[in-house]
Amino acid sequence: MIAVMTSEAPSMNVAAGGGETSDRMIVDYLRRRSAATIADLVAFTGVTATAVRQRLNRLMEQGLVTRHSEVVGRGRPTHRYALTPAGARSGGNNYDLLARVLWEEIRQVADPTVRQGLLRRIATRMAAAYRSEIHGQTVRERMAELVGLLAGQDMPFDLEPSNLEQPNTLPVITALSCPYPELAEQDRGVCAMEKMVFSDVLGENVKLSACRLDGARCCTFETSDAATT
Numbered sequence: 001m002i003a004v005m006t007s008e009a010p011s012m013n014v015a016a017g018g019g020e021t022s023d024r025m026i027v028d029y030l031r032r033r034s035a036a037t038i039a040d041l042v043a044f045t046g047v048t049a050t051a052v053r054q055r056l057n058r059l060m061e062q063g064l065v066t067r068h069s070e071v072v073g074r075g076r077p078t079h080r081y082a083l084t085p086a087g088a089r090s091g092g093n094n095y096d097l098l099a100r101v102l103w104e105e106i107r108q109v110a111d112p113t114v115r116q117g118l119l120r121r122i123a124t125r126m127a128a129a130y131r132s133e134i135h136g137q138t139v140r141e142r143m144a145e146l147v148g149l150l151a152g153q154d155m156p157f158d159l160e161p162s163n164l165e166q167p168n169t170l171p172v173i174t175a176l177s178c179p180y181p182e183l184a185e186q187d188r189g190v191c192a193m194e195k196m197v198f199s200d201v202l203g204e205n206v207k208l209s210a211c212r213l214d215g216a217r218c219c220t221f222e223t224s225d226a227a228t229t
Contacts, residue, residue: 038056
């Protein structure tokens with residue numbers, strides 16, 4: 001099951017070595033105040049102004065923090081930093097728990113026809129969120145765009161060459177790790193959901209040609225007509 005891209009705030013994608021923790025400290029500080037200056041953040045974090053600016057620059061690049069200037073008297077303008085709407089939404093999101101609970105409720109639907117119809121509607125809604133960002137004219141282009149969108153959500157999908165030795169063979173979409181391993185181990189319906197979403201986004205019938213649950217190295221998705229460009 002892949003995440004709906006329109007509802008998720010950007011994650012803090014920073015280098016290792018405590019960077020994510022220190023950046024989150026600044027975000028949490030700004031949650032409690034409408035805005036803060038460099039001096040405010042230096043006093044709060046106990047690090048240098050240069051270090052604070054580096055963290056703020058990272059957060060601004062990620063779209064989590066914005067900066068505006070205030071002019072008081074004839075002095076130099078003061079820069080104040082505040083959370084963007086995306087920054088306000090970041091942190092505290094327990095999507096993994098929500099996904100597990102929702103999936104368990106779906107599994108409790110006794111009527112197979114009703115359950116399949118529900119999965120179909122969910123897949124259609126999820127695909128619509130991605131399709132609005134897909135503009136490729138060919139299947140190959142759309143596959144590349146889809147993988148790029150997933151990568152932007154920290155979802156490890158990749159395009160790899162197909163094993164078919166034919167000209168113009170399309171690549172395959174490979175899940176380098178399962179986004180919901182616990183769900184997939186309990187119910188392969190998660191894999192069916194992904195196939196539905198990919199099919200809707202690409203405008204082609206997609207099949208699961210290899211699966212980790214069957215001992216494969218990675219889960220692999222390919223179009224039914226793999227030689228079509």
